[in-house]
Amino acid sequence: MSGLVCRAAAVALSGLSGTAVMVEAAVSQQLPGMAIIGLPDTALAEAKLRVRTATAQLGLPLSDRFLTVNLSPASLPKHGSGFDLAIALAALAASRQLPAERLAGIAHIGELGLGGELRRPAGLLSAVIAARGLGFSRVMVPASGGGEAALVPGIEVVAVADLTAAVAWYRGGAVAAPPATARPGRTTAPGSAPGGRAPGESGAPDAPLPDLADVVGQEEAVEAIVIAAAGRHHLSLSGPPGSGKTLLASRLRTILPELGDEESLEASSIASLGGAPLTGLIRIPPFESPHHTASQVSIIGGGSGAEIRPGAITRASHGVLLLDEAPEFSRHVLEALRQPLESGVIDIHRARVRTTLPAKLQLVLTANPCPCGNAGAPDTALQCRCSPSTRVRYQQRISGPLADRLDLRLTLHRVARTLFAAGSAPALTSASAGERVAAARSRALERLRGTPWRVNAEVTGAWLRSPRARLPRSDTAVLDRAIERGALTARGYHRTLRIAWSIADLAGRERPGRDEVAQALVLRGGGPS
Known part of the structure; x- marks a missing residue:
């Protein structure tokens, strides 16, 4: 048995981009054992225990000699448990348990349980998209993720429930059970409650959806929100507490059009990196509203080693990123937004890896005029008690270069009490505003036809x-x-x-x-x- 090298293909993710990894397995004339080489992380190095236990449980014993598994290219750091299926199949092929001819032409993505069952790894949709981009025409995934993998057009999905089914498919070429069909219709965006509700709002079935009509007064600001949605312009709202800044900002996404096919696939692949399985493509624009204590890594993205996790700026891609009380955020976080706002991507550099993540978002900043919030208030009962220098320092937390990248910059005032009286004019609803936005975007799309x-x-x-x-x-x-x-x-x-x-x-x-x-x-x- 010595000298036979069997290869199975897998995909290594770095952010949303993928690299083809060839899992090579060979048996050598040494004492029984198994080693995985090729810069695996801890979770990947532990695959040898999962593979040996699972194959023994299923009556598919590996060779009683030393088994070496190499992850090529060896210079690329690999992370996660998504390589388990490829390692197990390559090891079984090297142990003469299944034919090895077709293993290298199919991408294998799946985590292995000790009983041989296959589980969906985080980032499954991203890995399938990457496999298609790398030229694979077929991908083998766990049955629990078959419906999610089938969302990617142009690639055949082989969904298997466990390692026994995978081996049987290779031995006889039997057609696996079709993957579960994804539910049609709109899928809730990441950061949303069921039904497309904004974070923090009730998820009860009879709870009302957020609507632009909830805004009382502020007609000029409402029109500015519609303009921002029509052109996907960045926006800042400044004003005292109670002037409706957060209310307006959170209603912006309710008037945005649904995502197109390409945008939806990219937003869904970003969401898949979070670990939760998807039942359909995300059509509602994502909405992210991190707390002002959030770290730079959680906003911009990053991670340790080769594992790059997307931050809020990437999760909000094709949607809205709301930084409420923006001057309270770290200056480093705010300044890190400048380059992505200009280029639409975020470049993350680490010692061993570099990756580019999408950042085509619509940024909304809200801010008080001063720490107490009453600067410029006409009400004499709410006089500002901040010193002039304190107000200047507070306003300068949003630097000039960042402010210059914000298209619309509005100053709001508190709504007069008379506007709350019964019989006032009906407010603009999200449905009617959304129709205006959709029509405006259609005109822009027609004008920009033939451009990127x-x-x-x-x-x-x-x-x-x-x-x-x-x-x-x-x-x-x-x-x-x-x-x-x-x-x-x-x-x-x-x-x-x-x-x-x-x-x-x-x-x-x-x-x-x-x-x-x-x-x-x-x-x-x-x-x-």
Whole structure:
């Protein structure tokens, strides 16, 4: 038996990207034993005990000689229990328990129990997507994750309940039972309660869904929320406690369109890294609202060794990231947002690994005007007691470069008591606002057809200056004067134009005019700076 090398394919994940790993097993003329080499972590090194116990329980004993398992490429750190199935099959092939001809052409993803049952590993959907990208046409997964793996188009899924079924499939080529079909319809986004509710809201079946109509007054701010949703613009809301900042920010995602197929698949693959199985693709835009005590790693992402965990900025990709009471967050956390907001990705570098995670999110910051929250309040009973220097230091926690990347910056005031009286005008609902947003995005998508962009917030300055999109000087005169006197940076100039395009899309106009540009500049001028 010595000298036979059998190979089974697996996938090593680093963030969302995957690398093909060839699990090589060979028997040598030494005392009985088993070793796994190729930079495995602790969970992966323990696979030798799981494999030996499971194969013995199933009556598929391994060779009574020394079995060496190599994970190639050996220089790549590997982590997790998702390699168990490939290790077990390669070891059984080396022990002459099953034919080895087809093992290298199928990606194997699964954790092995001591009784031989197969369990879904964390990140199963991401691993299947990576396997498809690596050229595999077939993947073998646990039956419990078959429905989730079947969500990926363009790859055949072989779902097996245990190691015995996997061996039987290779011995006879029998067709495995079809995977469980994923439930159709909308799937709740990560960070949401059942039914698409925002975190912290009731998950009872009869509990009302959050709605933009819950906002009383603040018509200008509500319209700004709609504009932000139409173009996927970043937003900051500043104002005293009770002015509705958090209420407005949490209603933003209720007016966003459902995710498209590509966006949904990416958002679902990100969610799969959390460990919970998926029953369908995520269609509702994700919503993340971390506490201000959250660490930089939990917001940006990171980890130890080769295991990279996505942070809130990646989990909110294609959705909303709300930083409530933003000045209370660590300065390092806030400054780390600058590069992802500009590029739409987050690069994570570690000593042994580097990975890029998606960060195409819509950022919403809320902030009080000062630590006590009463600066500028017209009510004499709520006079601010903070010193001028304290107020300045508090506002400067959101740096100028970060504020410059926020498209809309609004200052809110408390709602007058008369607006709570019965008989007031009906508020805008999320359903009606969502229809306006969907129509505006359709206009933008049609205009941007043939480009790599889908929403106004993504277009570049070069496109805005191109003959196709350049606005007449008479319409941009107010912007030109603002940049001449230093009130706008070049980045701010382009972001204001993007807002103007979103306003025009909501109004059904072919292109923005002087009024839309002026309104965009006003919306750009509020908030912390």
